[in-house]
């Protein structure tokens with residue numbers, strides 16, 4: 001987030017593995033995966049620099065519009081179709097996560113229109129969901145600040161409650177969480193009219209909302225409701241795909257059975273700006289009928305990005321980084337267990353290589369700690385211990401490169417515990 005109110009910038013100039021250096025020569029351990037959960041293979045990978053350089057020398061770019069494509073773009077699409085669950089074999093490339101989400105929304109609406117249901121324009125998303133900053137994706141995002149002061153935003157968007165175990169009492173009252181959420185979804189669909197809804201968009205595990213894991217029966221039951229009403233399900237896997245939470249696609253692990261999956265971030269580990277949308281064969285086929293899918297970005301399917309993504313996926317496979325997210329999660333859980341006694345810590349959540357510490361002013365009322373205080377704590381963790389963690393709303397987020405060592409995870413959790421232990425005074 002760009003904001004001059006946050007003071008002087010820490011200017012990062014170099015990186016290797018899970019370590020980065022700032023302009024003053026200070027060494028910092030990066031427990032954020034490059035800041036935004038995206039650096040799966042870590043910093044300074046020569047192999048990826050070489051893949052980019054080779055591709056630039058061979059062919060820096062050519063469009064993938066209409067009758068054109070490039071060999072690397074096709075190779076990457078084929079590779080992704082092979083990794084994706086079920087029949088999600090049609091791949092559309094974008095420049096990043098927001099573009100992927102907006103592409104999914106357009107595809108869902110067009111799919112229904114081309115099949116004779118033009119009234120299906122509404123999109124359901126969730127409070128605390130994060131889907132990007134573009135006008136479309138930003139409207140789906142469940143943080144009001146994203147929409148404030150810049151409207152009108154995308155029409156025909158409705159939000160439902162998220163699965164949020166720590167705040168179950170205030171969100172669902174006495175009701176069993178999944179029962180409440182399914183009833184709310186059904187009521188929302190009935191209110192808008194099932195024949196007017198195109199899709200629901202949701203992260204399998206909510207990232208920006210604070211690593212919120214749904215109950216096991218949540219996604220299968222949501223899927224059943226949506227299928228019954230002919231509504232598509234879009235799994236926003238911009239954070240979770242390619243290993244962050246211990247699976248190639250977390251939607252498969254959670255029983256979502258999505259019709260469309262959006263990706264970006266870990267696809268290239270941040271070495272190039274690239275996203276990919278994976279769709280069921282039938283959706284790809286329907287949206288390409290008639291006048292085709294008149295949609296695309298100049299840098300869709302960029303050959304350099306595609307070459308980098310292929311090399312990045314090679315590393316993820318070769319080093320078994322997807323499975324490695326689980327032992328890393330265990331280390332985070334063990335290291336952060338000491339926060340159980342800290343009065344300003346409301347909840348600690350860990351899913352694979354993603355962790356959130358929810359900060360509160362008061363454990364009894366669960367009142368969130370104001371952002372400037374959370375920000376100040378993360379600045380202390382950085383300045384006093386040389387470790388970068390990220391403040392996000394009232395959560396402290398850790399999502400390191402998947403190559404972070406056990407010792408480095410231990411250093412991270414020890415620093416977080418030490419600083420937070422003194423935060424309640």
Ligand code: PMP
Pocket residue numbers: 036096097098099101130131132133203207208236237238239264265
């Ligand atoms: N979806 C999710 C789940 C995200 O976390 C993000 C970014 N953090 C986006 C979409 C947007 O991606 P981008 O910033 O690349 O547009």
